[in-house]
């Protein structure tokens with residue numbers, strides 16, 4: 479059967495496309511290339527268009543006899559979502575609403591939605607379970623939570639089978655050409671500073687955590703991709719109908735530890751100029767956000783395979799290949 483991957487030319491989407499193909503699925507990509515890169519999709523059929531173009535999406539679904547959709551298209555930058563909330567509501571909420579309308583009209587049966595740990599906001603928990611009440615603290619997180627609600631509501635009305643997957647902090651690259659070229663996440667942000675021979679920045683070191691810096695759950699993008707394959711297989715086999723699950727490792731790693739791993743992997747650890755500099759904490763950064771990975775293990779049999787060093791090393795290979803450093 480054929481799967482449509484929206485946002486398949488993006489960082490995570492291109493990994494999902496590769497993993498789905500490797501597992502034997504037919505894949506078609508729909509992407510408006512606003513932040514995606516066509517070169518990531520060697521030979522995969524690409525429909526260039528927006529999920530906001532409902533008629534165009536419906537045509538693509540029918541033309542390719544699509545029975546499952548993985549929806550990753552969207553905007554993902556928290557800080558931008560605070561400045562441009564209506565843009566985020568348009569792209570992430572209205573885009574999904576039209577996509578759901580199109581898939582209902584075209585009779586699509588399976589849906590995987592890329593949600594985010596941002597739905598939880600600033601949880602006061604050692605490990606975040608899916609039962610926790612969601613209180614997003616920025617428009618980005620709000621759009622993801624509304625998205626989950628819409629998917630669940632449509633599923634109740636139409637019988638659509640779905641998996642809402644809440645990614646934690648994604649990093650790394652399965653192959654260098656698919657690396658994250660944006661600089662909004664910690665790992666590429668530190669690469670940029672080190673490439674310019676400037677010290678990495680740490681935002682706040684007086685949090686109530688072991689080393690005072692924020693603690694996060696970093697998950698390798700190849701593991702994220704394999705979780706989508708597991709979800710697609712469980713949906714089509716009828717083992718899962720309505721899953722909402724975290725994708726994380728269950729292990730917390732401090733920002734300082736990640737920065738030190740990056741210094742070591744990039745060979746800059748002995749350079750005094752690469753010592754991290756602590757600056758003020760950013761508004762709205764919670765001290766600790768770490769997944770409970772229990773539900774996804776129980777429901778899909780999925781478990782992360784990569785550690786933080788793998789993640790950083792693979793991301794660095796991609797950074798070097800991309801920047802020609």
Ligand SMILES: NC(=O)c1ccc[n+]([C@@H]2O[C@H](COP(=O)([O-])OP(=O)(O)OC[C@H]3O[C@@H](n4cnc5c(N)ncnc54)[C@H](O)[C@@H]3O)[C@@H](O)[C@H]2O)c1
Pocket residue numbers: 484485486487488489490491508509510511512513514515527528529530549550551552553554569573592593594595644645646647648649663
């Ligand atoms: N990167 C992370 O750490 C992270 C964490 C949690 C959730 N997510 C979610 O995962 C998804 C993919 O993120 P990413 O890191 O790969 O980002 P990305 O920007 O690399 O990928 C997004 C893709 O969607 C496409 N796109 C954007 N708006 C579109 C539209 N209206 N119609 C069609 N295509 C459109 C872009 O061109 C791009 O190819 C996003 O929905 C994001 O919110 C990412």
